[in-house]
Amino acid sequence: MQLNHALAPYASHSQDSLGRLFSTSDSPTRSEFQRDRDRIIHSNAFRRLKHKTQVFLHHEGNHFRTRLTHTLEVSQIARSIARALNLNEDLAECLALAHDLGHTPFGHAGERVLHGRMKEYGGFDHNVQAMRIVTSLENRYAEHDGLNLTWETLEGIIKHNGPLTDANGLPIGRYQTDGLPFGVKQIPAIADLRLDSYASLEAQAAAIADDVAYNAHDIDDALRAGLLTLDQLRDVALVGEIVREVQDKYPTVSADRQSHETIRRLITRTIEDVIDFAAQNIKSFSPQSPEDIRTAGRALIGFSPEMAAKEKELKSFLFANVYRSERVMVPVIQGEKIVGSLFDTFNNGEPMSGDWEQLANSNPIGGRERVVCDFVSGMTDPYATSTFNRLFDADVDFR
Template sequence: MSETAPYASRPDLSLGRLYGTGPSPTRSEFQRDRDRIIHSTAFRRLQHKTQVFLHHEGRHFRNRLTHTLEVSQIARSIARALRLNEDLAEALALSHDLGHTPFGHAGERALHRAMLPYGGFDHNVQALRVVTRLENRYAEHDGLNLTWETLEGILKHNGPLLHADGSPYGRYAEEGLPSGLDAIASPADLRLDTHASLEAQVAAVADDIAYNAHDIDDALRAGLVALEDFLDVPMAGPIVAEVLGLYPDIAVKRQTHEVQRRMITRAVENVISTSAANIAASGVASPEDVRLAGRTLVTFSPATAEAERGLKRFLFTRVYRHEAVMVPVRESEAVVERLFARYMDDPDMPGRWGQAGRAVDGPPRARIVADFIAGMTDPYALDEHQRLFDARPEFR
């Protein structure tokens, strides 16, 4: 790997870990973070958590794990081109979905509604809870004992939580800060009013790129739309027209793959050129300059960002709100809501979860129940629903 830029994060200058560890002769601190994430229980569970469409046996839709691996590949490519620390970018890409619930965004919405009387549910904060508290495999401490830079990136890869004056930033202006932040153990202040590293910003935009490409692929596989439906859609339309013009007679799955890979390539190239220009114009010369820059520097160009919003609007209307998707979405939301209500009334949860839940009531119990449900895979949530209610939704 070529020498990193002065504004890239440096593992030898890390603010460290909550619990001291000896130096590794073979790995940097960020490489160790990446490896700890990959070997965690929460990471393995991603293979059985829905991405957008509900899991059906025998279909090849993405799950959280395949999505995460795609994000990781894209993040490394962008980080390498911008001379950032690839290992930190990869660690953040691999960890960005660790706080997600079963059943994709539907499960998260349902758990957030159930948790509103207790401070709500935020998947970024939940990911921090996973890596600092809930993983319990190490002999000497709970959590994965990650570096400050990785913890910061998990929490703030989508931007700060506060403005410099202390008021909530972005979507938190309407919802308020998520609960649970005061329970996050970190080796240093996570600085809620600054941007995260460029590596964290790379992980965030890589997530968007992967989503756009694979949601088109999954929608076509599911038969919800046809390639021709994208011809007038921003971002995708010109690429679809190009592929259909070049390869009118090949199988649809080959045409789809051509569209998908060209979308990823052009989006990545756009981010690299735009971000390089943003970084140069900003004058940042260190990771601290990046945190104080006052804006996100790793971005699409304005025209591509507008086109991407148009693509998202199309996908929302024609795919995410398609009745074939909404039927299992509504049922999966109901599963999460029923489980939450049942565990709040009677914390009949296995092992340490039940013991902890029975020892408390009110908000403390709600947080334990949320931790338990958020960690479930889709099949396990259905198993629990079957056990408690003698019913198993089929999502058909």
């Protein structure tokens, strides 16, 4: 089904996809990227995001973001950016929905612990773990492992934050210190994922949508939790100017409404900045095909330099006042203990549930350590907590 007639020439056209590792019949009602989206949404890993931490643990209130609601917000923003730039909305949405599939229980705290435990075995990286999930660990089909996603979707998942290597295959960026994570060079795909090139504009849209979403909703959740007040934000780059606008225009409305108005304007302003700056980059670079995007040598979608500077200051403020606050750090430390203890216990021989123990005993690539890592990283916060309580006769209760 061809639905890409209005797309820009440098957008990802589904009819031009390199295809899937395992051939499938065409769908009469959906494009290839729509099929990828649906496969992701129906996966177990996607549903588990409902019970995985974003910043505040799920028990603290029904209105705090979880990893799932964060993902849905990223998807909406990615589609908005893609539509404004005449890109493929379906691929942008698909990549946004998949971008956090590899996250551990208890957010980045769990990731840090597993990376430490796995450092001698190729480390742990949530982007690469998302690839393991969609290519190997999700087994919903009779004929093959994984979800059998298109090349473009796999490329976008692994490279939405930029290239992983230079032209000589040497790790760059955040992979330069520890090297490429386990399995990244053996990802099963129909063609080379070209780790030294940039991904599609749709992947770049999903990546910046992630930043837009969590900056806004982390402020919103921190205000709701009482960790921040609007007055504290008045002098913070980016959001401060919006707070002053809202308080000056609506001085008599409740603080809650002022907060919602502030967040709404923050999202709008940052999205508009991304769209305007990307349009300028695209016009200046004048790409004529998706291949031009991959070989551009830099990302074309992102914040403008002025917005990037403000956003960096905002991140520093949130790190100091929210992410490292006692309210957040106490459960983070407990989560680290749970993830580390579970990994150590299962790695030392405690039987895992389901088929995991059988897999660990089958001499798999990566050894028992990697199977244990896959098992623990896939846990939800409640399942990890209940398993910890059972194994250690503990009474941790985040409810």
